[in-house]
Amino acid sequence: MEYIDIINALVLLSNFVLLPAITYGSQLALAALGVTLIYAVLRFSNFAHGDLMSFGTMVTILITWWLQSVGITGGVMPTALIALPFGILITALLCILIDQGVYKFYRKQKSVPVVFMIVSVGVMFTLNALVRFIIGPDDRRFFDGEKFIIKATEFKNLTGLDEGLAIKSTQVITIIVAIITMIILFWFLQKSKTGKSMRAFSNNEDLALLSGINPDRVVMYTWIIVGALATIAGVLYGLDKSFKPYTYFSLVLPMFAAAIIGGVGNPLGAIVGGYIIGFSEVMLTYAYKKFLIYILPTSIEPSGLMQFLSTDYKFAISFIILVIVLIFRPTGIFKGKTL
Amino acid sequence: MQNKYFECSNLIGGYGGADILHGCSIAIDKNEIVVIVGPNGAGKSTVMKAMLGMLKIKSGSVSFMDNDITNLSPQLRISLGLSFVPQTNNVFTELTVRENLEIGAYTRNDNFEETIEQIYELFPVLKDKQSQLAGELSGGQRQQVAVGRALMTKPSVLMLDEPTAGVSPIVMDELFERIIEIKKTGMAILIVEQNAKQALNIADYGYVLVNGQNKHFGTGKELLESKEVRQSFLGG
Numbered sequence: 001m002e003y004i005d006i007i008n009a010l011v012l013l014s015n016f017v018l019l020p021a022i023t024y025g026s027q028l029a030l031a032a033l034g035v036t037l038i039y040a041v042l043r044f045s046n047f048a049h050g051d052l053m054s055f056g057t058m059v060t061i062l063i064t065w066w067l068q069s070v071g072i073t074g075g076v077m078p079t080a081l082i083a084l085p086f087g088i089l090i091t092a093l094l095c096i097l098i099d100q101g102v103y104k105f106y107r108k109q110k111s112v113p114v115v116f117m118i119v120s121v122g123v124m125f126t127l128n129a130l131v132r133f134i135i136g137p138d139d140r141r142f143f144d145g146e147k148f149i150i151k152a153t154e155f156k157n158l159t160g161l162d163e164g165l166a167i168k169s170t171q172v173i174t175i176i177v178a179i180i181t182m183i184i185l186f187w188f189l190q191k192s193k194t195g196k197s198m199r200a201f202s203n204n205e206d207l208a209l210l211s212g213i214n215p216d217r218v219v220m221y222t223w224i225i226v227g228a229l230a231t232i233a234g235v236l237y238g239l240d241k242s243f244k245p246y247t248y249f250s251l252v253l254p255m256f257a258a259a260i261i262g263g264v265g266n267p268l269g270a271i272v273g274g275y276i277i278g279f280s281e282v283m284l285t286y287a288y289k290k291f292l293i294y295i296l297p298t299s300i301e302p303s304g305l306m307q308f309l310s311t312d313y314k315f316a317i318s319f320i321i322l323v324i325v326l327i328f329r330p331t332g333i334f335k336g337k338t339l
Numbered sequence: 340m341q342n343k344y345f346e347c348s349n350l351i352g353g354y355g356g357a358d359i360l361h362g363c364s365i366a367i368d369k370n371e372i373v374v375i376v377g378p379n380g381a382g383k384s385t386v387m388k389a390m391l392g393m394l395k396i397k398s399g400s401v402s403f404m405d406n407d408i409t410n411l412s413p414q415l416r417i418s419l420g421l422s423f424v425p426q427t428n429n430v431f432t433e434l435t436v437r438e439n440l441e442i443g444a445y446t447r448n449d450n451f452e453e454t455i456e457q458i459y460e461l462f463p464v465l466k467d468k469q470s471q472l473a474g475e476l477s478g479g480q481r482q483q484v485a486v487g488r489a490l491m492t493k494p495s496v497l498m499l500d501e502p503t504a505g506v507s508p509i510v511m512d513e514l515f516e517r518i519i520e521i522k523k524t525g526m527a528i529l530i531v532e533q534n535a536k537q538a539l540n541i542a543d544y545g546y547v548l549v550n551g552q553n554k555h556f557g558t559g560k561e562l563l564e565s566k567e568v569r570q571s572f573l574g575g
Contacts, residue, residue: 036506177387196434200442203433211488212417212446 004161009294011163015152017286023171023240025278026178030233032253032270033185034256039221040202040265042103044116047252049230051127054248055094056207056231057238058135060087061142076146078173084235092227098123099223107219126251131245139244143170146228170240181232182271189267194221195236202265249317254281257318261325263332272333280317284308344368344527345403345421345496345515350389352396355456359385361551362399363387365425365529367544369495371410372528376535378572381404384500386548388563391498392416403539422494424513425533426501429485432474436465443491451491451532458487461517467511478488479510486517496527503534535572539563547572 031053038046044051055334063083073079091238106116149172152164189195194217201208201218209215234248241247257265262269288306296302325332340375346366353359359382367373375383389396392413400409408416417423431439437552440458459466462483468476473484479520482502499518503511513536519541522528532538542559547568555568562568 178489193441196438196442197445200431200434200438200445203431204428207428207431208442209414210417210423210425211442212414212492213442 004295005207007161008161009291010162011155011165012291012294015163015165017282019165019167021172021279021282022275023071023174023278024095024282025275026174027233027237027240027274028251028258028278029271029274030178030181030229031255033182033267034229034233035255035259035265036270037117037222037226037229037263039259040200040267041218042116042223044113044120045256045264047117047120048124048127050232050248050250050252051131051245052091052095052227053126053234053237053251054243054245055127056087056091056227057234057243057248058131058245059090060084060231060235061135061238061243063087064142070181076169078143078145078170078239080142080235080239081173082273084231087235088228088231091231092224095223096220099219114119118204119211120308124252128245128249130301131308135245137245139242141242144206145169148238170236170241174236174240177232177236180230185267198222198275253315254318257322260322261332263334266332266334269332269334277318277321280321281314284317285314342366342402342405343565345390345529347386347390347401348399348430350386350396350399350401352394352399353385354394354529357448359394359551360389360399362545363548363551363553364399365390365546367496367527367529369527370522370525370539371543372522372530374542374545375529375531375548376533376534376538376562377547378571379556381548382551383548385551387423387498387500387529387531391421410548417492417494420492420495421498421505422489422492423498423536423552424485424500424502426504426559428456430473430488432472434473435470436484437469438472439488440465440491443488446492452490454493458490461490461520462487479506479514482506482510482514483517486514486521490521494526496529499530501533503532503533503537526541536563 031049034052035049038049039043052076060080060083064080067073067079067083072082074082102119103116106119147168149167150165151170152166155166156162156164158238189199197213198218198221199207200211201213201215237251254277258273259270260273261276262271262273285307289302289304292302293307343366343470344366348364349362350360350364351358351361351362363382363386365373365375365386375386377383385394388394390401392401392408392411396409400407402408403416403419404532408419434442437455439449440455444454464480465483465487468480473481476484486499486502502514506514515537518528518530530538530542539559539562545557545559545562546563547555555562555565556563
């Protein structure tokens with residue numbers, strides 16, 4: 001075994017596991033942050049979050065198409081990034097509208113969390129239908145601009161290795177946008193007066209009211225942030241893969257697993273949980289045959305695919321991890337409940 | 340008769356079930372410490388909550404600075420200058436000590452640095468622990484955070500619901516000393532207490548409540564010396 005084989009093996013792993021897992025993990029982390037914020041402030045599990053992502057992405061796609069039709073594009077960057085702020089704005093407005101029209105009614109009744117959860121299922125179906133009605137149920141790609149930062153063949157020529165490392169621009173965009181979003185979110189929660197009031201409200205509602213914090217304001221800011229997070233996560237996911245309403249609906253499962261594993265209500269936990277689920281899904285569904293051929297002596301080379309689970313079963317992974325965490329550490333890795 | 344600075348009279352009511360208050364009256368002036376004592380279930384905490392507007396009363400009135408505030412919400416009363424330290428869950432456990440104080444000043448739009456410094460002077464230990472989570476502090480330190488948070492609005496009336504519940508006697512004495520210092524700034528301080536003897540020692544006036552009614556009233560010293568009060572619940 002030569003050292004060049006090990007390098008080839010590592011490049012192979014970076015190309016098919018590391019980069020896709022970081023990218024998918026970042027998208028899940030942003031999605032789980034939205035779930036966790038609603039849980040921390042409004043104290044219910046928002047099952048409509050996947051379809052909120054879907055709505056935000058749809059709005060961004062519609063604006064992207066409009067921009068393209070009037071001749072505005074992002075050049076090498078995807079046009080959707082220009083449309084994103086408008087998508088965020090409209091989705092945040094929708095969130096406030098839904099809150100005022102639906103959730104506020106149940107807050108006034110002082111409904112228990114399980115009622116809110118069921119209401120969110122209703123909102124989920126409504127949003128789901130709305131999105132399919134407006135844009136249709138089809139699979140859509142709305143990515144434009146330069147597809148690769150480094151192509152696999154370019155990498156091979158550059159390094160002389162057998163294995164190529166392709167870095168897609170959507171992967172780099174996802175990671176950079178996710179990091180910037182997380183930094184802004186944490187700065188807001190830790191340093192700004194409104195962010196601190198949200199944390200205080202989440203930690204001890206009665207004392208927050210005694211301190212003169214206006215609950216309506218806290219709830220409104222939470223929905224604005226959640227709308228923004230959902231849109232960003234949805235657009236990044238759609239750019240990287242494609243946009244299909246049903247896919248977004250089924251993303252609810254891994255994103256809830258991510259939020260719960262990290263400790264639901266804890267933003268740092270949502271991020272860690274997002275990456276745990278992202279990495280587990282990619283690592284357990286990857287076929288390691290080629291990787292093992294590189295690093296193992298020829299005599300014990302594997303003949304099978306060396307794949308733990310078929311990609312068809314990737315949702316099972318979220319559930320298995322979820323069950324393990326709930327059995328051994330029900331509060332999640334970080335103790336949840338408050339911001 | 341001239342109204343006192345902050346007073347309630349003939350309050351009747353409870354939390355929705357059977358009445359807990361049966362016509363009790365409390366009054367306090369600026370620059371006074373008034374202590375409400377009494378046996379368990381006498382309605383001590385309840386009357387304080389009623390004065391803050393946290394429960395619906397059937398009859399009676401609450402007045403503050405000669406204005407009738409009986410129908411105002413707790414939030415509005417707080418903005419007028421009342422401040423309340425609940426008995427339990429009175430700090431934001433997941434926030435740092437300093438953030439607790441900042442949230443206390445949430446309704447203020449001016450610079451509150453000076454007030455924070457004053458609270459650090461009053462409770463020096465809080466300055467050392469200012470970046471620590473309030474949930475990690477000891478019981479006595481938590482009470483200091485709780486009182487500090489309530490003082491951030493620069494209130495004219497400070498209401499404390501059993502501030503010494505669950506703290507050691509040494510910490511209790513220190514806390515009472517601080518409360519005397521706070522009084523010197525001209526504040527009216529209303530305290531509900533289980534540790535009746537120690538509380539009456541620092542009180543200007545005391546009320547003994549039994550079954551939601553005023554049973555005895557007098558200066559702290561008078562109540563401590565009264566044979567009837569001592570026999571009924573100070574333990575001789």
